[in-house]
Amino acid sequence: MISGKARELHFSSLVFDTHSDSLGRIVDDKEDFGTNTLKGHMDLPRMKSGNQNAQFFAAFVDSERFTVQEAVKRANQYFDAFDNLCIKYPEILVQAKTASDVVRIRKEDKIAGILCVEGGHAIVDSLDVLNNFYSRGVRYMTLTHNMSNNWADGIQDEASNDAIIGWKKSKLIHENNGWLKYETRHNGLTEFGRKVIKEMNKIGMIIDISHVARKTFWDVIETTNKPVMASHSSAYSITQNPRNIDDDQLKAVSKNNGVVCVNYEVTFVSNQCNQETRKIDIWKQDEIKKLESTHKIGSNTHQEYLKKINIEHNKLSAPLLKQPIYTEIIDHIDHMVNIAGIDHVGLGSDFDGSRTPTGMEDCSKIPLITQELLNRNYTDQDIRKILGLNVLRVLEDVTGL
Numbered sequence: 001m002i003s004g005k006a007r008e009l010h011f012s013s014l015v016f017d018t019h020s021d022s023l024g025r026i027v028d029d030k031e032d033f034g035t036n037t038l039k040g041h042m043d044l045p046r047m048k049s050g051n052q053n054a055q056f057f058a059a060f061v062d063s064e065r066f067t068v069q070e071a072v073k074r075a076n077q078y079f080d081a082f083d084n085l086c087i088k089y090p091e092i093l094v095q096a097k098t099a100s101d102v103v104r105i106r107k108e109d110k111i112a113g114i115l116c117v118e119g120g121h122a123i124v125d126s127l128d129v130l131n132n133f134y135s136r137g138v139r140y141m142t143l144t145h146n147m148s149n150n151w152a153d154g155i156q157d158e159a160s161n162d163a164i165i166g167w168k169k170s171k172l173i174h175e176n177n178g179w180l181k182y183e184t185r186h187n188g189l190t191e192f193g194r195k196v197i198k199e200m201n202k203i204g205m206i207i208d209i210s211h212v213a214r215k216t217f218w219d220v221i222e223t224t225n226k227p228v229m230a231s232h233s234s235a236y237s238i239t240q241n242p243r244n245i246d247d248d249q250l251k252a253v254s255k256n257n258g259v260v261c262v263n264y265e266v267t268f269v270s271n272q273c274n275q276e277t278r279k280i281d282i283w284k285q286d287e288i289k290k291l292e293s294t295h296k297i298g299s300n301t302h303q304e305y306l307k308k309i310n311i312e313h314n315k316l317s318a319p320l321l322k323q324p325i326y327t328e329i330i331d332h333i334d335h336m337v338n339i340a341g342i343d344h345v346g347l348g349s350d351f352d353g354s355r356t357p358t359g360m361e362d363c364s365k366i367p368l369i370t371q372e373l374l375n376r377n378y379t380d381q382d383i384r385k386i387l388g389l390n391v392l393r394v395l396e397d398v399t400g401l
């Protein structure tokens, strides 16, 4: 499957992946990431075998699981887990904080790991916390997760307002019971949101615009004086999922000298899969609504029927999720290169946070991307840019040497 030429090119390149949710497996499931876990998409041995040699590890503070009071503690649990991994496997994984760290660690034939935070609500509206995150080594922050926070709108809120493809409205979660509140819509960034952007510019932290609402994106572009990154987003022109980046945004990131890194999630890369699974999701939502109108929530019969709905939902969606193949990832790369240019596209797998296409079962399969890019007549230098050099440039532009 992989030619000698592709192997040589791939294994001599910096392969910089900009989004992995794997730290959650270490924090919650106590997995030993230094061994072949045979689980999920990644571990250090499989990163080695796929030559995925520079990696942003996300601290994703799930706002539906953790309260405001718990958010900072949770973020620090991820940072500690990452530090401990570096301490336990110093011959394999080393923390990087700058572009020159990445280059040095790569020369030592080790994996360069960089921390990042997914979901700006984790700073609990405090620039001090943002600075604390920076001092732990966090070098990008995704401004929102799908839902809005107190200072920026997320894509899920906006998508439900504009009814792009009918994402459900975000829940109203009130602060008085300790939960983050999402009912506020800001029409993009608030004044404080703009302060966050300026502070990130100042301290040298990359602004990640994956997950944000369109209006938030345009406010960021207007406010930032440094290149931005979409750490895990695919092309909206190909797959009409609101999480993807449209052509106007691609052009704006290009002008900003930033980078958009393709997400491998099947409902982001395959339009057919996205549309068909969406229909099944809507069916499920309707069934649950019907059930709630006839049975008391939490009652035995409610629980029993809910279980049946979930089983049926899984049965219907499983074959659809298997249909997409990994070459569809490269269709997105092609489109993004066409619109944004060869200097503004990278890899943002979303490993351990996504459902990947057939052929891309885990990170050991990454050389297939290099092979497919060669099949499509990309030059060696262009492939090296997509694999990692573009992201390295943005990291250097934002964090300094």
Ligand SMILES: [Zn+2]
Residues within 6 Å of the ligand: 118, 211, 232, 353
């Ligand atoms: Zn994400």
